[in-house]
Amino acid sequence: MTKKHIGILTGFAAAIFIAVVWYFNFRPVTLKADTYVQSSRPTIFFHGYGSTSNAEKHMANAAKKKGVTNTIVEANVAKDGKVTMKGSISKDAINPIVLVNFDNNRGASTQDQGDYAYAVVKALQDTYGITEMNMVGHSYGNMAIVYYMLQHGTDSSLPKLVKQVDIAGHFNGIIGMDEPDNVTLDDQGKPSSMTDSYQELLNLGDHYPQGQVGVLNIYGNTGNGSDESVTNLSSQSLAYLLNGHVKSYQEKK
Numbered sequence: 001m002t003k004k005h006i007g008i009l010t011g012f013a014a015a016i017f018i019a020v021v022w023y024f025n026f027r028p029v030t031l032k033a034d035t036y037v038q039s040s041r042p043t044i045f046f047h048g049y050g051s052t053s054n055a056e057k058h059m060a061n062a063a064k065k066k067g068v069t070n071t072i073v074e075a076n077v078a079k080d081g082k083v084t085m086k087g088s089i090s091k092d093a094i095n096p097i098v099l100v101n102f103d104n105n106r107g108a109s110t111q112d113q114g115d116y117a118y119a120v121v122k123a124l125q126d127t128y129g130i131t132e133m134n135m136v137g138h139s140y141g142n143m144a145i146v147y148y149m150l151q152h153g154t155d156s157s158l159p160k161l162v163k164q165v166d167i168a169g170h171f172n173g174i175i176g177m178d179e180p181d182n183v184t185l186d187d188q189g190k191p192s193s194m195t196d197s198y199q200e201l202l203n204l205g206d207h208y209p210q211g212q213v214g215v216l217n218i219y220g221n222t223g224n225g226s227d228e229s230v231t232n233l234s235s236q237s238l239a240y241l242l243n244g245h246v247k248s249y250q251e252k253k
Contacts, residue, residue: 043096043134044075045098047138047139050105050106052102053074053099071087073085075101075120081119083122089128100117110200121148132162133160146171161208173198183234188243189240201241205245208245211246217236219251
């Protein structure tokens with residue numbers, strides 16, 4: 001993906017932050033009980049292709065400014081999967097945010113991406129004893145989430161995924177790279193042509209705890225049915241993989 005495409009997607013992520021906060025329905029430390037929920041459950045952010053945790057900081061800092069949380073930590077994942085935490089989460093932390101940084105942010109296979117996400121989840125579980133989590137993925141980061149769920153979603157010993165936000169997800173390919181030509185979606189969101197990766201995800205829903213996860217899928221449209229890197233149809237193809245398996249599935253353009 002070009003720097004221009006990365007910039008477009010990163011800008012788009014900033015623009016939709018308010019939708020992410022709305023969906024999580026958090027309550028800030030300032031106890032605005034009519035606005036946000038108080039929870040010890042962490043929200044884990046996964047960045048896009050060729051990017052770093054720096055791309056997530058504007059969203060995290062906006063949440064902090066709004067009073068959603070006072071706790072933002074970083075989890076760096078080395079190429080070998082070793083996780084190093086920067087900062088700590090106190091026992092009384094409200095809505096902590098974990099910004100993930102992948103050292104291998106370009107060449108990782110989908111298997112690697114799932115493994116890296118697992119390494120972060122396991123580090124949080126081992127260090128803080130978390131039992132639940134939310135996940136937010138932008139672009140490439142969405143693959144970390146779905147492949148984590150494909151590989152580990154049925155493992156009841158791991159923390160439970162409660163809410164998932166997908167931003168600019170290229171579930172059925174990227175324009176000019178691997179997206180099939182002339183794709184259409186049927187009434188259930190099934191693509192007429194599928195990438196190899198999408199075919200690997202066809203049983204993804206079976207790896208989600210039945211009817212327990214809330215999913216918000218956000219995509220941008222510059223006027224031509226895409227955000228210039230990812231077609232809306234590629235993003236919307238997530239519906240076919242998860243509908244009927246999750247507690248709720250919503251799309252926001």
